[in-house]
Amino acid sequence: MTRHWIYSVLMAIPFSLGSAASSAQTLSGGSEPLTVDRLYDSPDLAGSSPRQLKLSPDGARATFLVGRKDNLHFYDLWQMDVASGKVSMLLDASKLQQGELSDEEKARRERQRIYGEGIMEYAWADDGKALLIPSSGKLYYYTLADGKVRLLPTGDGFATDAKLSPKGHYVTFVAGQNLWLLTLANDKLTQLTKDGGGVIKNAMAEFVAQEEMGRMTGYWWAPDESAIAFNRVDESPVEEVTRNEIYADGIKLTQQRYPAAGTANVQIKLGVIALPQQTVTWIDLGQDTDFYLPRVKWLPDSRHLSFQWQSRNQQQLDLRVVDVHSNQAPQTLVAERNNIWINLNDDLHFLKQGGFLWTSERSGFKHIYLFAADGKVTQQLTHGDWAVDSISHVDEKQGWVYFTGRKDSDVEKQLYKVRFDGSDLTRLSTQHGMHQAVFADNKAVYLDYFDSLSQPPQVSLHDAEGKRLAWVEQNAVKPGHPLYQYAGLWQLPEFGTLTAEDGQTLHYRLFKPVNFDAHKQYPVLVRVYGGPHAQMVVNSWSSQDYFTQYLLQQGIAVFQLDNRGSGHHGLRFEQVIYQHLAVAEVADQKQGVDYLRTLPWVDANKIAVYGHSYGGYMALMCKLKAPDYFKVAISGAPVTDWSLYDTHYTERYLGNPHDNAEGYRLSSVLPYIGSYQSGLLMYHGMADDNVLFENSTRVYKALQDDGKLFEMINYPGAKHSMRGNKVKTHLYKSLTDFLERQFKRQ
Template structure:
C-alpha cells in the first residue's frame, strides 16, 4: 500500500491526462498543448517522478549509502550509485550499459522470477554488501559481478549460458552463493572455486528456489538460508510433479507465445515440500519432520543468532493456522514454539526478531484483531504484549537492546499515513507509541545495522519520492535526494494542473470505516457529471 510513493505519479498523471481533455472541451486557454501530459511522455525518459534512489542501503561501516538510480538515457535501466555521508558527495559506481553494452536478454526463469517480484526495471536490479564493506555483489546479464570499493574495479565471478539467480554474500563474506538450474552453488570469495551443493534427482525436483506460490502469494522470494557462522544452509526442496500442466499465453507487442507450464490452480495439487539442513563442509543433509499433513506451505525460515537451529513457519492449506516451529541444526529435531489461528485466515508477515542472543524474540500477531507486538521467551512463553489499540504495526525495523527500545513502522495515527514509532522493550502495553517521523504522508524506513540512524523514503500527494538520512529522534542528517519540484525537474512543466486527491471515509456494512481517495478534474464544474474510474484491490 505504498501508493503515495510507488504509484502516485502514475495515477496522478493518468488523471491529469483525462482532466486536460475536459479542459480543452471547456475552451480553457491558460495552458498550451506542449504542457499537456501525454501517455507518450509518461512512458519516456526522464521519469516524471525524478531519478529518486531505490534499494538504498547503508554500508556495513555506516559511512556511506548505496542505491540504484534510473539511467539518464533510459529510466527503465538502473545503475549503481554511492552517497558518501562524510563529504556528502554522490558518484556513479557502475553503469549497467558499461557491462551489457545496453542490451540484456533475460532467461525464462529470470523473467518469471522478476515478474513475481514485481521488478519491471532492467540493468542492475539488486545488489548486496560483503560483511567487511569492501565489495558489492550484483547480477547482470545472467552472470555475477563484484565491485571493489577501493579500486573501483568490476570483476566477473561467473560465466555461464544459464542465469544465476538469488545471489548473495555468505554472512561472514567467505562465499558467494546463488541458484543455477534450480540448485544451490557457491563460489569461494578468495580462490574463485565454484562448488555445486545440491543435485536434483529429477527435472521436477528443485533445490533452494522459491516455488511459484511462495513468490506470488507468500512474499517469500528465496528458498535457502545461511547460518550466521556459515557452517549450515537451510533450504527448501520442492517437487512439481503433482502440479498439473496448463497453457499460458505470453503476449508481446508484436506476437504471442503459447507456453506449457505447471500452474497450481485453486483446488488442485500444490508442490510437495521438504526442509533440509545441510552441513556445508560435507554436503550432508538432515531432513526436518514437517508433520503428518503434507499439503502445507513453508512461509518463512530464519536462523537463530547462536546457530543452534532455525525457526520455520508452517501454514496449512486453508491458511487459517500458522505454526512457528524450531528445528535443531545438528539433529533436525523439531519443537513447536507457538501457533496462530484465525476464523478467516492468518496474514503472513516478516516480523520475527531474536534478542538476548536468541534467548527471546519479538513477534507480531493479529490475534486481537489488530497487528501488534508481543515479547516471548525462545520456548514460546509470553513475556508480554508491547503495543495495543485500534491500529496496526506493519514492520519491526530495529531493536536497540542496550537502550531497551524497539523501532517499528505502522499506522498508530491514521491509516492513510505510514510512520516510524518507538516503544520500550518491556512487558507493558503501549496504546500510543512515540512517533518519530514528522512530515505527514507516507514513509518507508531502512535502518543502519547496529545503529539507530535510518534512511527515510517519503512522499505525499504533492511531493515525489524523497530520500533522507535521519537520526533516532527523526532529525534530518542529510539528503540523499531531496527531489524538489523546481525548474528543471521533469514534472515541473505540468505542475499547473497537478491534482491533489481528496481523502475521506464512510461506514461499511459492518460499521467499520472504509477509507478512499478521489482525484477530481482540475477544472471541475460544480453540478456537472463526470465519468469515474474505480481502482479497487479485491484480493
C-alpha cells in the same frame, strides 16, 4: 454464502492531511497540460526516484539505484558519502554484461515486480568492503577499496538468486535448479545439490511462494557460515498445463505446472547442508504433506533453525524451531489460529539476548509481541485499533524497536519506536504521507524513503531520534524538475469517510477536475482495486495517478474508495469477504456512488468504473451486479473465474472449491453476464502468466454468445503488469477515447 447489505451513509466528512486536504490546492509550477504520450516517457515525472535503498553495514554510505534521464528504465548504482553528503555514481551499469534473461529469471522478476535494465539488484558484504551484483545471469564482485569490478566464475548456467555469505567468504547461487557455492578466496566452484532438474527444484521458491507468500528465495545461510538451509520442491503432483503466450510474431507454448484452486500443490522438503562436509540433514515437517512453508530463518546461534508451517486452509500458522545438530523433533513456539485465515508477515526477529519479536493479528489488529525463548508472551509492545505495518529495526543495546504503522492515520504510514516493555511509544517521522525506513546494521542511522500526494519520492538520512542529517535526494519540484512545468495543474484530492452498513469506516478520496466550477456537472471515473492487502486511498505518490491527473485535465473527476476486504484496517474489515467475493466490496462501491450522487456537480448518468487485476474483476462485478450505478466499465486483466487462479491466494479467501462450490460459482463473473447491456471495455496481456488470458476469453465468448456488444484490446507479449512505455501509452489513449465516447452517449 450470500449476504445482503442495507445501504446507509452516516457521514461524509472531509478531513485535513496537511497539504493534501483540498482539491483547490495544486503544486507550484508551470501550467503546461499533460498528454498521454508524456505520462510514462523519460524522464519520469516523479524526478529522481531512487530504488533499492541500502546503507552499508557501518552506515558510512547510502547506496541506491537511479534510472537515467534519457531512459528511466535503465538503472545505475549510486552512492552518498554520509560524512560529506557527496552523491556520486558508484558503478555504471554499462560496464556489466547486458543480455537476455532466462525464462526462470523473467518469471522471478515478474513475481518481484522488478522491471528494467542495467543494475536491478545488489547486496552488501557484511564487512561493508564489497558488493555482489547480478546481471543477465552473471555475477560481479565490486570492491570499494580499488573500485574494480570482476566477473565471477559461475559456470555455463544462468545464475539466479545470488547471495554473499554472512562473513563474506562465499557466494551462493542457483543454476540448473541446483544450489552452487563459490569460494571467493580461490574461485573454487562447488555444486551442493545434484538432483535438481525437471520436476525437482532445489533452493528455489515455488510459484505460489513467490507470487502469493512474498518468499522469493529457497535457501538460507547460517550466520556463522557453518550450514545452508534449503527447500527441495517436487512439482510432480501439480497438474501440467499448456499455456499459450501470444506474441506479435508467433505463439509460444509453455508447459507450466500451475496449482489451480482445489488441485494439488508441490511437495516440499526442508534440508540443511553442513559445510564443509556437504552432508544433508532433512528436517521433520510432520506427517501432513499438504501444507505451505512460507518462511525459514536461522537463530543467532546458527544451531537452531526456525520455519513457519502453514496449513492448506491457512487457518493455522506455527512457528517451529529445530536443533539441526540433534535428532529431536521441531518444537512449536507460536501457534496462531483463526477460523477464517491468518496473514503472513516478515516481522520475526530473534534476539541475541534470547527470545524473539513477532507480530500477530490475534487482537484483530496487527501488533508487536515479545516472546520468551520458550514461546510464552512476555509483553505486548503496541496496542489499539490501528495496525502496525512492519518492524523496521531492532536495537537491542538501547532497547528500542522501530516500526512503521497507522497509529495516527489509516491513510498514512509513519515511523515509530517503542521500548521492549511497551513504554515510550514515540513517532519519529514528521511529514504527512508514507514513510519507509532502511536502517544500517551497525550504526544508529536510517534512510527515510518518503512520498506523499504533493511530494514525489525523496530520501533523507536520519539519526536514531529522527533528526534529519542530510538529503540523499530531496527531489524538490522546482525549475528543472520533470514535473515542474506541469505542476500548476496537478490536483490534490479531498479525503473523507463513509460508514458501511455494519458500522465500519470506509475511506475515500475525491479528485475534482482542473478549473473546477461548482455550477457545472462532471462525469466521474471510479478507480478501484478493492482486493485484500491493497490500499488505494492513501496520502502517497503513485505513478498510477499520472493517468488520473490527465483525466482531471480532460474534465473527468476521479473517485477512489477502499471497500471492506482491503488492507490496513484490521481483520474485521478485511475478513468480511470470506467465502463469497464481490458482495461487500460491490455494496461499498455502490455506497460510494450514492455519496457522489448527493454532490450537485456530479453527473449521475456519467459514472464509470475502472480497475486492473482484482480491480478488473471488481469493475466487471460492479458493472454486472449494479448496472444502474455504473454506466460504463473498463476491466483490465481480470480474474473472472476463481477456479482458474492459484491455490494459496484463492483458497485463503474462498476456501477449497470442493467445500465451497456455491461460493466459487457466485464469486465468478460468468453467472451475471445476462445482466449486461452496454458500455464495457476489456483489455488483457496475451502472455499473462499470473491472471491467465483465459479469464478474459471466457467472458468474451459468453458475451458474444449472448449477442452483446462490447470492446476489447489484447496486447501481444504483454504480461500482467502491462509494462513498457509503448504499451501504456496505447492503453491510456484507448481508455481515454473509450470514456469520451461513452460519456457522450449517456
